[in-house]
Amino acid sequence: MVHADSSTFAQGLSKKEVYAQIRDQAEALFDGQRNWVCNLANVASLLWHGYHSLSFPSSRVNWAGFYVLDPSRPNQLILGPFQGQVACQTIGFNRGVCGAAARTGETQLIEDVDQFPGHIACDGASKSEIVVPVVQNGRVVAIIDVDCAELNGFDMDDKAALEDLAALIAKASDF
């Protein structure tokens, strides 16, 4: 049975080791379960607790979750499961870091969100951000969004690990 301990991370693990545990646990959780809400809710929890087991700056992640295609409006994202403070409900493809990832289908690794044209300041505490598209059948169906309360919160290791996780989500979930 699924157990809360799957989101307990040992202290002293490296970021790569934490991402490996997140991936392993996500894969186990997806076994026999393709409901996207359920799967993304648990992955948001894995990401949140994973980052908070790490040292600075990953420990300063202040939002981890998902936006998905808004079924009620084309070219718009709508809030999905997340952990952190209350978030913007909808984001147009033409707006901010999330919109750029959805529009281009490419990961956005932003060292300083205040330098990003059109950044949406849902939370003034967020200083850096990484947004990774979830692509299914050649179409962006969701994005992974992680914010950090420090500048330069993310690097190429985060990009590689989250792109791998996004591919797993796309393969394992029905949107």
Next chain:
Amino acid sequence: MVHADSSTFAQGLSKKEVYAQIRDQAEALFDGQRNWVCNLANVASLLWHGYHSLSFPSSRVNWAGFYVLDPSRPNQLILGPFQGQVACQTIGFNRGVCGAAARTGETQLIEDVDQFPGHIACDGASKSEIVVPVVQNGRVVAIIDVDCAELNGFDMDDKAALEDLAALIAKASDF
């Protein structure tokens, strides 16, 4: 625009004042937005941050979120948006505290989960629990589930406030 600060609670508020803020913020968030995933994701955040602004035992809430009807199987709940550690993915109506609330349509206020027949120990840290059904058109469509790492974590004030919140959710969201 929605802002993270809506889930920031002043220190020193009473539980009734915190629930009043949660209700006000939820009502504002639901204005013009009926998507259930989006709405429940933000309410889970409001609840989590509200409890953690309070004193013992509310401060020891270790899970706050939702299960909804599983579209793939009758008489089964499936995990919705939440904040806390990884959770059980599906719960049959005949199982545990959540199942009892879904089956009976009545709030379950459980002082000690270990005394509840058939309790599902997703997280061994959870000692007490409150589960409130969300009823729409005479049918349970979701449940609010809050766990506490202390015995007797919830009282009749929690029951009244969460039942009020459940009614608001049912009125404002399309499931």
